[in-house]
Amino acid sequence: MNGHSDGQGDLDEMYQKLLGLGDSFSVKSHYPEYKAAERHLVESEARLRTMFEAVPFDMYLIGADGTFLLSNESYRRNFGEVQGLRPEDVDIDPAMKAGFLDDLRIAGEGTTQQRVRAVETANGPRWMLTILSPILIDGVSSGVAGVNIDVSEQKKAEQALLTINEDLERIVESRTYDLRRLNDELEARRKALERALADLRNTQERLVQTRYQVSVGRVLAAIAHELNSPLAATESAAGQLASMRDEAVRAISRFRSLADPHAKLVDRILSRPADIPYYGKARRDALADRLASAGYAEPYELADDLCDLGAADLGDEDVALVAGPGGADAVGVAWVLGSMFGSSTLAAKAARRSADVVRSLNAYLELARPDESALVEFDIVGRLQRCADYGSSGTCPVALELEEGLRAYGDPERLDLVWENLVKNALFAAGKAGRVTVRARSDGSGAVVSVEDDGAGVDPAIRDRLFDPFFSTKAQEEGKGLGLDICRRIIDTHGGTISFESIPGRTVFAVYLPGRPDGDMGR
Amino acid sequence: MSQTYPMRKYVVPESVFGEGASTLAGRYARNLGATRPLVVSDPGLVAAGWTESVIESCRAEGLSPLSFFDVSPNPRCTEVDRGVEAFKDGRCDAIIVVGGGSPMDAAKGIAASAANGADVRTFEGVDKIAVPGPPLVCVASTAGTGSEVSRFAIINDVFRHVKIAIVSPKMVPDAALVDPRLLSTVPTDLAAATGMDALTHAFEAYVSSASSALTDLDARQAVRLIAKNLERLIVDPGDEDARGAMALASMLAGRAFSNAGLGVVHAMAHALGGLLDAPHGLCNALLLDAGIEVNFEAAAERYSELALDLGASPDEVASTGAKACVLERVRALRAAVGVVPGLANIGAVASDLPRLAGFAARDACLVTNPVRLSADDIEKIYERSL
Incomplete structure (x- = not known):
């Protein structure tokens, strides 16, 4: 046989392995391994058995044939020796046994069963936890391992805990309820307070306003009163002045008839128009030059007087007359008379105007004064029908939607002022092409009258001032700004309300009039 | 060769040779502790009926055999993976293989992979398997592979297009049943x-x-x-x-x-x-x-x-x-x-x-x-x- 050449180390090694003399291959070569394995098994079993016996609860094994293979000391103490018996034959509470056998069957099919049962014992009722687990060998169930553990203490503790928890929950629930109620109450109170505060503010505003109006009213009344006598005096004086003027005119007429050229001159000078224009310096100087040309030495003062009298364009004859002897005296007479006429006319005009103002103030104050005796139940529909007449060729028409037979309680005359005011305002806002609708309907025992227009609406910036006296959006000549204030005062004296809402294209003023205080109005 | 008798080890599984040996598969598996053997085979042997007779032997022994026949010639690592899945899904505890080299090597791969929880390709080489596989009974159906008695398994790594050799004493089957009758259906x-x-x-x-x-x-x-x-x-x-x-x-x-x-x-x-x-x-x-x-x-x-x-x-x-x-x-x-x-x-x-x-x-x-x-x-x- 040829040996192998050098440098073939791995081949030599392979060759030696192939010869196989390094190990002894026989079935019995595994004997030590088997013995070691057996030893391990024995030790392992001893340890497990010790544990199995020592555990302070029942432990048992049931084989694939359905009989007890093993049971530990605890189990034997409770149930006696059961090895080889079927669980069916073990002496346990029949009621419990049925459930146990069911669980055992399910565990035997491969699913662990775990259950706590109440058991009657000599020491009273106990809670037992039974766990039945399949013994799986290569995934196949080959019996069942079971334990019974007394869990009464845990159960008791659990129930105690449960009770505590429930109590806690109840307490929390009750506290939560209380808190919520308290919270709701607080919220309600807060809202009530808010409302009260708002009411207070409103009342305060109204009070301030009322007080302001009352004081304004008082001042106005006082002024009206104080003005009344002097105005009457002025008026009478102006009257006298006027009659004196008339008297003077008559005297001058008589004087004029004397055909004295100077008298005629005075007449001509005074026959200038009542509204004398103001003549500038050029005219005055021109007249003065003419007077100078006519031989008057100091013509300027005279020219001024003539211009003041409206006689700037005298004829040459008159100029000569004025410039001549006695001419300046005649102008002096004319100037005195002319001034008297002017002043008396002015005084009369002023006195008339003052009286007008005082009268309207009085009317305004009169309106604000409630007059219980004037309140009657009346046919408001009939009154409101007049609203249609407030329209004219210069406005849009007024449409009426009035609840038939509606009656109201109040002062019909003064309320007419309200309707007129509201409708006129609406017509003004709507313009010629717009639409104004007056509606009336019952509301409880009272009545609601509304006036709607499709105008541009009330500028939000002025809404708060809308009812203030002397406030107006109209041009100065068109309104004194008292209309809505008057309306509100009138409605106030009726115990009603007036309000408005406004968006561009729809503004509604609504008046609520309460019914007769003693009851139904029998619509 | 310097020595006439160099020291060598010789490992063979418990073996049964002879006609009828395959009928012992169930008994061997049971004796090895099996209750749910995975029966690995290929469609040809199933068609020949040998696999069914082995399964029958398992049933006769009271076992609950499961089947895995998805094995091709030159068994692939992917087939081994599927076999491991079948083994685990079926909670099998042993493998019986009826077949030639392909099903047997696949079965060895399944056994090693299932026991070690590792891809079969990681066992390539000599002695790379840490944990022995479950009991493995081999019923040989061809005359050639010798896998029923060997510590070898050859698996086709389809990702690298190469057969890998797994050599390990832990690949030696626990029983080799060689029944010549099974060769009668071999082409x-x-x-x-x-x-x-x-x-x-x-x-x-x-x-x-x-x-x-x-x-x-x-x-x-x-x-x-x-x-x-x-x-x-x-x-x-x-x-x-x-x-x-x-x-x-x-x-x-x-x-x-x-x-x-x-x-x-x-x-x-x-x-x-x-x-x-x-x-x-x-x-x-x-x-x-x-x-x-x-x-x-x-x-x-x-x-x-x-x-x-x-x-x-x-x-x-x-x-x-x-x-x-x-x-x-x-x-x-x-x-x-x-x-x-x-x-x-x-x-x-x-x-x-x-x-x-x-x-x-x-x-x-x-x-x-x-x-x-x-x-x-x-x-x-x-x-x-x-």
Whole structure:
């Protein structure tokens, strides 16, 4: 046989392995391994058995044939020796046994069963936890391992805990309820307070306003009163002045008839128009030059007087007359008379105007004064029908939607002022092409009258001032700004309300009039 | 050879030889502790009915056999994987294999792979299996492989296209049941190829560098039986004496090579079979003469003894020369059983040869070849055999 050449180390090694003399291959070569394995098994079993016996609860094994293979000391103490018996034959509470056998069957099919049962014992009722687990060998169930553990203490503790928890929950629930109620109450109170505060503010505003109006009213009344006598005096004086003027005119007429050229001159000078224009310096100087040309030495003062009298364009004859002897005296007479006429006319005009103002103030104050005796139940529909007449060729028409037979309680005359005011305002806002609708309907025992227009609406910036006296959006000549204030005062004296809402294209003023205080109005 | 009797080990499984041996499969399995044996076989044997009779023997013993018949000639590593799966899924505890070399080697691979939890390809080489497999009972169905008594398994690594040799004492089956009756259904061409395979086993074991007095007895007796009976069996497949003799020869040759190892012919045959998926016995038959030529000088005396065993008279050996005589006898037998020489006949081409030589040079069987050969040497042998 040829040996192998050098440098073939791995081949030599392979060759030696192939010869196989390094190990002894026989079935019995595994004997030590088997013995070691057996030893391990024995030790392992001893340890497990010790544990199995020592555990302070029942432990048992049931084989694939359905009989007890093993049971530990605890189990034997409770149930006696059961090895080889079927669980069916073990002496346990029949009621419990049925459930146990069911669980055992399910565990035997491969699913662990775990259950706590109440058991009657000599020491009273106990809670037992039974766990039945399949013994799986290569995934196949080959019996069942079971334990019974007394869990009464845990159960008791659990129930105690449960009770505590429930109590806690109840307490929390009750506290939560209380808190919520308290919270709701607080919220309600807060809202009530808010409302009260708002009411207070409103009342305060109204009070301030009322007080302001009352004081304004008082001042106005006082002024009206104080003005009344002097105005009457002025008026009478102006009257006298006027009659004196008339008297003077008559005297001058008589004087004029004397055909004295100077008298005629005075007449001509005074026959200038009542509204004398103001003549500038050029005219005055021109007249003065003419007077100078006519031989008057100091013509300027005279020219001024003539211009003041409206006689700037005298004829040459008159100029000569004025410039001549006695001419300046005649102008002096004319100037005195002319001034008297002017002043008396002015005084009369002023006195008339003052009286007008005082009268309207009085009317305004009169309106604000409630007059219980004037309140009657009346046919408001009939009154409101007049609203249609407030329209004219210069406005849009007024449409009426009035609840038939509606009656109201109040002062019909003064309320007419309200309707007129509201409708006129609406017509003004709507313009010629717009639409104004007056509606009336019952509301409880009272009545609601509304006036709607499709105008541009009330500028939000002025809404708060809308009812203030002397406030107006109209041009100065068109309104004194008292209309809505008057309306509100009138409605106030009726115990009603007036309000408005406004968006561009729809503004509604609504008046609520309460019914007769003693009851139904029998619509 | 410096020693007349160098120390050698000789391992053989418990063996039963003779008609009816296959009926003991169930009992052997049960005695080995099996309850759910996996019965490995191939479709041909199933069709012949031998597998069913083995399964029946299992049932008769109260076992619950499971079947795995998905094995092809030149068993593949992928088939081994599927077998391992069947073994595990069936929770099997033993393997019974009914078949020739392919099912038996597959069964050995399944056993080792299942026990070690490793891919069968990791066992390539000598003594690479850590844990012995489950009990393995082999029922041989061909006369040639000798696998039923050997520590060898040859698996086709389909990823590398090479047959790998697994050599391990843990591959030795636990029982070898050789029942000549099973050879009655073997086709003639397969009988010829397997017979030549057995002859190659005996030849290579006898000239192996690890041969021993015990293996020599098996090897020479195998050669004698084959020389006398192979042609007879091919000519008359119903010849029960020839059939029994071939069954015995195969088993003896198996014992010889299992313990003494093989040589260059097998190394080359494994590479060839892996590449071309050609029958193992045929590959050996085509390469045996070239193997003798290259090894002759290293074991001239043994070859001349084999020439005698092949039927040559001492005079004939003396006159023609041992080498020519043994080559002539081998080639004559090969021709007599219908094997046409030339690797080209099974599809080998010259361009394959370097790659084949590379694989053969790394084959475990080369370890016990009497001559150390390089890949280049081997490529030249392939060339001569083309």
